[in-house]
Amino acid sequence: MRAQELLHALRKGRFDERLRTVYGSTPAEEVCRRIEAVTEGFCRHYDPAGERDVMIFSAPGRTELGGNHTDHQGGCVLAGSVDMDTLGCVARSEGTMIRVLSKGHNAAEIDARDTAAHTEETGCSPSLVRGVAARITELGHAVGGFDAYTETQVLRGSGLSSSAAFEVLIGEIMNDLFCGGALTATQNAQIGQYAENVFYGKPCGLMDQMACATGGVIAIDFADPKSPVVRRCPVDFAREGFALVVIDSGASHANLDDEYAAIPNECRAVAGYFGKNRLRDVDEAAFLREREAILAACGERPTLRAEHFFAETKRAAAEYEALERGDFRGYLALVRESARSSEEKLQNVSLDRPDGDRLLRVIRKARVLAGEAGAARVHGGGFAGTAQAYVPLGALDGFIAGMEGEFGAGCCHVVQIRNVGSVRLI
Numbered sequence: 001m002r003a004q005e006l007l008h009a010l011r012k013g014r015f016d017e018r019l020r021t022v023y024g025s026t027p028a029e030e031v032c033r034r035i036e037a038v039t040e041g042f043c044r045h046y047d048p049a050g051e052r053d054v055m056i057f058s059a060p061g062r063t064e065l066g067g068n069h070t071d072h073q074g075g076c077v078l079a080g081s082v083d084m085d086t087l088g089c090v091a092r093s094e095g096t097m098i099r100v101l102s103k104g105h106n107a108a109e110i111d112a113r114d115t116a117a118h119t120e121e122t123g124c125s126p127s128l129v130r131g132v133a134a135r136i137t138e139l140g141h142a143v144g145g146f147d148a149y150t151e152t153q154v155l156r157g158s159g160l161s162s163s164a165a166f167e168v169l170i171g172e173i174m175n176d177l178f179c180g181g182a183l184t185a186t187q188n189a190q191i192g193q194y195a196e197n198v199f200y201g202k203p204c205g206l207m208d209q210m211a212c213a214t215g216g217v218i219a220i221d222f223a224d225p226k227s228p229v230v231r232r233c234p235v236d237f238a239r240e241g242f243a244l245v246v247i248d249s250g251a252s253h254a255n256l257d258d259e260y261a262a263i264p265n266e267c268r269a270v271a272g273y274f275g276k277n278r279l280r281d282v283d284e285a286a287f288l289r290e291r292e293a294i295l296a297a298c299g300e301r302p303t304l305r306a307e308h309f310f311a312e313t314k315r316a317a318a319e320y321e322a323l324e325r326g327d328f329r330g331y332l333a334l335v336r337e338s339a340r341s342s343e344e345k346l347q348n349v350s351l352d353r354p355d356g357d358r359l360l361r362v363i364r365k366a367r368v369l370a371g372e373a374g375a376a377r378v379h380g381g382g383f384a385g386t387a388q389a390y391v392p393l394g395a396l397d398g399f400i401a402g403m404e405g406e407f408g409a410g411c412c413h414v415v416q417i418r419n420v421g422s423v424r425l426i
Contacts, residue, residue, distance in 0.1 A: 003043050003089075004050035006426060010035055015426055022058065022420045026083055034087055034151065035425070042089035042149035045101055052091040055176070059169035059422035060085040061153075061160035062211035063246060063388065063415060064380050066335070067220075067316035068308075068342045071205030072264045073271075074222045074280030075313030078233075078320055079211035082415040086152035086165045087425075090173050093145040100129050100170070102150045112143040122201040125166070131195025132170045139187075141179045148173060159246055159379045159386030160415070163200075164208035167192030171213070172422040185213040185421055186228065203261060215421030219320035223280055233323050235417065240328045242374070242390045246413045247366060247403055251358040251384035256351075259383050263348065266302035267309060273297055284310045301347060308345035312338060332375045332390060339363070339377035348382030356384075362407055363387045369399045 001009070009015065015035075016028045023031050035056055043050050060081040067077030093099075096112040108126035115134035121127035133143045150169065154162040171188040175181055183191070189209035196202050196209075206228065210220055214230060221229040237244050267279050273294055274282045287294070287306060295303050315334050322331040343349050349360045359382065366376035366389040374395070379388035391399045400412045 001053060001426070002051055003039055003047055003054045006054060006056075007036060007039055007050075010039075010426075018425065022418070022423060022425060023083065024416070024418065026416075034153075035089075038087045038089045038149060038151045041101075041103060041151065042091070042147070045149055046099070046147045047091065054089050054091045055424055056426040057088045057090060057169055057172050057176070057423070058085045058425050059165045059172060059212055060215065060418045060420075061162065061165050062208055063160060063244070064207065064211075065217065065388075066312075066319040066338055067207070068312055068338060068378060068380075068382070069263050069305075069346055069348065070309055070313045070316060071207040071220070071222050072203075073267050073278045073309050073313075074225065075309060076219065076221050076316040076320075077207045078217070078219050078316045079207055080217040080417045081211050081215045081419075081421055082160060083418045084153040084155075084160055084413075084415065085418070086150055086154055086162070086169050088148045088150040088169050088173060090146055090148045090177075092177060093147050095145045096143070097145045098129060098133065098143075098148075099146075100125070100148045100150065102152070102166070112137070112145065117199045121199070124200075127199040127201070128163070128167055128192075128195045129170055131199030132167060132174060132191055134199070135191045135194045136171070136174050136179065136183075139183075139191075141174075141182075143174055143178050146173065146177055155413075159248070159381075159388075160413070161208040161212065161380075163196065163202075164192060164204075164212045167195055168209055168213040168422040172424065176424050185215075186210065186230065188422060189213040190226075203264065211421075213421045215423075216419040217323070217417055219317065221317075231320065233320055235323050237390070237417070238393065241393055242328075243393055243396045243414050244416075245366075245389045245391055245396075245399065246379055246415055247362055247387045247389060247407070248411045248413070249359040249362045249384060249386060250408055250411060251355060253384050256383055259348075259351065260381055263305060263346070266298070266305050269298050270294055270302050270306040279306055279309045280313070282306075304345040304347065308341045311341055312346075315341075332373075335375040335377055335390065339367075339375065342378045342382065346382075349378050351383055359384060359387065362403075365406060366399075366403060369395070369402045371395060
C-alpha cells in the first residue's frame with residue numbers, strides 16, 4: 001500500500017480493529033497519530049511524493065518481573081512486554097543497501113552483503129542492523145535492501161529495553177521482507193542478542209529480546225539457551241488492584257560496563273570452581289557443602305551472588321506458579337523476597353561513587369509510598385537504572401506525586417502489559 005493510501009485508510013479507521021488486537025485499551029486515535037507521524041517521517045526522508053509501498057512494524061519494550069540477573073547463568077525469569085513500543089515505517093529498495101533512520105539519531109546505513117563486524121560501529125546502532133542482517137544471512141536467507149524510519153516511546157535509559165525493542169523490530173522487518181515469516185519469536189530474539197553481543201559489544205542475556213519478541217507475561221527457562229522453554233501467563237495487574245510503575249532513578253549510566261560485566265563473570269568464577277561454565281549446571285547441594293571453600297577461593301561477593309542465583313531462579317518459577325493459580329498476594333511476597341536478595345546478595349542497587357546510593361533511595365522511597373500491600377524492587381541491570389513498584393490503585397496519585405517530588409518530574413512510568421510481541425501492523 002502506498003504511503004498516501006495508507007494515511008488515508010488510517011484516517012478512515014480501516015485499521016482500528018487490527019490496532020485494538022495489538023494495543024488493547026490504548027485509544028486507537030493515539031496509535032493512529034503515532035503511525036501517521038512515523039509514515040510522514042518516512043516520506044520526508046525517503047519518499048516525498050508518498051508513492052512507495054510501505055509497511056508498518058511494531059516492537060514493544062519489556063519489563064523484568066522476576067529473575068534478576070539469572071538469564072545469563074541459564075536460569076529462570078519472568079518478564080512481560082509493555083505498552084510502550086518502537087514503530088517503523090518500511091519500504092523495500094533495489095539492491096542491498098539498508099538505511100534505517102531513527103528519530104533523533106544519526107542514520108544507520110549498511111550493505112547487507114557486508115556481514116563482518118566493524119570495530120568503528122561498536123556501541124552504535126549501525127552495528128545492530130548489521131548484526132541482525134549477518135545472523136539472518138548465516139541462517140540461509142538472502143537479505144536485501146530496504147529503507148526504514150522509526151520512532152519510539154521506549155525511552156533510552158528507562159529500563160524498558162529500548163535496544164532490544166530496536167533489535168527485534170529490525171529482525172521482524174527482515175523476517176517479513178526476506179524470510180517469508182519463517183523465523184519464530186525465539187529465533188528473532190536470539191538474532192537480536194547475537195547482534196548485541198557480537199556486533200554492538202554488550203554481553204547481554206536473552207531475556208530482554210525474548211520478552212520484546214514474544215509479548216505478554218512469559219516465564220522463560222534458559223536451561224537450554226538454544227531452545228528456551230517459554231510459558232505464557234495471562235495476568236491483569238489492574239484487575240488485581242495494582243498499577244505497575246517503573247521509576248527512573250535519574251542516576252548516571254556512565255562507566256558502568258565493568259559493574260554489569262562483574263556479575264556474570266563472578267557467577268562464572270563460582271561455576272568454574274565445579275568445572276562448569278554457568279551456575280545452572282552446578283548442583284546447589286554441592287555448592288552449599290562447599291560454601292566455605294568457595295568463599296576462600298572466589299571471595300565473598302561472588303559467593304553471595306551465586307546464592308542469589310540459586311534462590312532467584314527458583315523464585316522466578318514460583319512467581320509464575322503463583323500467578324497461574326491466581327495467588328497475587330503470594331506473588332507479591334515473592335517479589336519482596338527478590339528485592340531483598342538483589343540488595344543484600346546480588347548487590348546491584350548501589351555504587352561506591354558520589355550519589356551511588358540514588359537507586360537504593362528510590363527503591364526505599366517507593367516501598368514506603370506503595371505501603372505494606374505493595375512492593376518495590378530493582379528493575380533489570382541495576383546500579384544506576386530503574387526501580388519497579390506494585391502500587392495499590394487507590395494510592396497511585398500520591399505515589400507518583402511523592403516520587404516525582406523527590407526524584408524529578410517524569411521519573412514514573414505507569415506501564416501496562418501488551419499481549420502481542422514484535423509484529424507487522426499494516
